[in-house]
Amino acid sequence: xxxxxxxxxxxxxxxxxxxxxxxxxxxxxxxxxxxxxxxxxxxxxxxxxxxxxxxxxxxx
Amino acid sequence: xxxxxxxxxxxxxxxxxxxxxxxxxxxxxxxxxxxxxxxxxxxxxxxxxxxxxxxxxxxxxxxxxxxxxxxxxxxxxxxxxxxxxxxxxxxxxxxxxxxxxxxxxxxxxxxxxxxxxxxxxxxxxxxxxxxxxxxxxxxxxxxxxxxxxxxxxxxxxxxxxxxxxxxxxxxxxxxxxxxxxxxxxxxxxxxxxxxxxxxxxxxxxxxxxxxxxxxxxxxxxxxxxxxxxxxxxxxxxxxxxxxxxxxxxxxxxxxxxxxxxxxxxxxxxxxxxxxxxxxxxxxxxxxxxxxxxxxxxxxxxxxxxxxxxxxxxxxxxxxxxxxxxxxxxxxxxxxxxxxxxxxxxxxxxxxxxxxxxxxxxxxxxxxx
Numbered sequence: 001x002x003x004x005x006x007x008x009x010x011x012x013x014x015x016x017x018x019x020x021x022x023x024x025x026x027x028x029x030x031x032x033x034x035x036x037x038x039x040x041x042x043x044x045x046x047x048x049x050x051x052x053x054x055x056x057x058x059x060x
Numbered sequence: 061x062x063x064x065x066x067x068x069x070x071x072x073x074x075x076x077x078x079x080x081x082x083x084x085x086x087x088x089x090x091x092x093x094x095x096x097x098x099x100x101x102x103x104x105x106x107x108x109x110x111x112x113x114x115x116x117x118x119x120x121x122x123x124x125x126x127x128x129x130x131x132x133x134x135x136x137x138x139x140x141x142x143x144x145x146x147x148x149x150x151x152x153x154x155x156x157x158x159x160x161x162x163x164x165x166x167x168x169x170x171x172x173x174x175x176x177x178x179x180x181x182x183x184x185x186x187x188x189x190x191x192x193x194x195x196x197x198x199x200x201x202x203x204x205x206x207x208x209x210x211x212x213x214x215x216x217x218x219x220x221x222x223x224x225x226x227x228x229x230x231x232x233x234x235x236x237x238x239x240x241x242x243x244x245x246x247x248x249x250x251x252x253x254x255x256x257x258x259x260x261x262x263x264x265x266x267x268x269x270x271x272x273x274x275x276x277x278x279x280x281x282x283x284x285x286x287x288x289x290x291x292x293x294x295x296x297x298x299x300x301x302x303x304x305x306x307x308x309x310x311x312x313x314x315x316x317x318x319x320x321x322x323x324x325x326x327x328x329x330x331x332x333x334x335x336x337x338x339x340x341x342x343x344x345x346x347x348x349x350x351x352x353x354x355x356x357x358x359x360x361x362x363x364x365x366x367x368x369x370x371x372x373x374x375x376x377x378x379x380x381x382x383x384x385x386x387x388x389x390x391x392x393x394x395x396x397x398x399x400x401x402x403x404x405x406x407x408x409x410x411x412x413x414x415x416x417x418x419x420x421x422x423x424x425x426x427x428x
Contacts, residue, residue: 029254033425034253036426054386055392
């Protein structure tokens with residue numbers, strides 16, 4: 001159609017947050033990631049971070 | 061010598077001019093509709109080809125997922141083919157006793173049967189994988205049905221050379237294609253267990269009930285309790301991270317009978333109008349819940365009988381955003397929705413009262 005713009009595909013990201021120091025880190029989503037579940041360790045506090053958000057962003 | 065001026069309207073009695081004007085008029089008079097039918101047919105058949113591609117892709121992806129990741133039984137592909145042709149006969153709508161219980165029974169029987177069928181597709185499937193496969197199967201079945209209906213309308217109009225019959229289809233095809241495109245794009249998100257746009261309600265409530273003790277109140281539906289500013293909160297959502305919407309109708313009925321909440325707040329995704337911003341949050345009244353209508357009916361009935369006001373908070377999104385991977389714009393609104401819910405609780409209850417907060421939607425990838 002004349003007026004339709006081609007949409008860019010979404011790439012899934014996982015946003016993790018450390019419950020103790022509040023540090024946030026964003027990485028590519030991997031299967032098995034669930035919202036609010038424990039994820040990788042925080043570099044600073046060495047405690048498991050929680051998955052705060054999982055979302056899609058259009059490719060650049 | 062004939063001047064170009066005289067050819068194009070110089071003299072009204074010029075025979076060439078007559079032919080130039082009369083022949084197209086005669087052609088359009090007798091064959092206009094057929095010409096239009098041909099042009100429209102070309103556009104619609106392109107859309108039908110696309111629908112067929114979507115349908116085949118979703119089916120292929122499901123079978124590949126079953127065989128590659130879940131150790132499907134040898135007859136899984138055949139069973140999937142069979143499932144795509146399943147149909148549901150809706151109850152008679154002139155029944156004076158009410159058809160809601162019949163619809164509920166029918167839909168649940170179908171769900172139970174599908175669940176049992178899915179379990180038989182692969183031997184070693186976890187409940188999470190089962191729910192994902194069930195959702196993909198429903199997507200494939202919807203695309204299959206869409207393709208069949210559009211093709212039927214198109215071929216009927218073509219067979220009968222009936223142009224008026226093709227007009228409604230021509231008008232509807234962009235909407236159908238939008239829906240079909242959204243369904244096709246939903247498959248990868250469902251396969252990988254990513255939260256969908258529709259999961260914003262469960263996401264908000266899931267976060268609110270993180271530290272509370274959870275218990276199952278209805279099929280695939282959990283409830284947690286929390287306190288907020290001397291008010292007691294009953295938090296309800298489908299049991300994540302499976303791809304399910306749970307049974308909020310049953311759960312609200314049970315909780316209202318047991319806990320007697322003073323207000324009900326429902327959080328859901330809502331379809332945005334063209335021009336509205338994705339992820340905008342709106343408040344309103346009434347049971348914010350989609351589906352066939354049985355859950356909404358149950359909630360409205362129980363709220364009316366017990367004189368409980370029902371408040372709604374919705375996050376606007378398109379059809380595609382609702383059934384595919386949750387976008388950043390929508391995910392970023394979770395905190396705003398939570399603060400609006402807390403505000404509604406403060407404004408509409410007094411200390412000592414209680415509120416039932418329901419997160420409505422598919423809870424895929426969202427724990428609690």
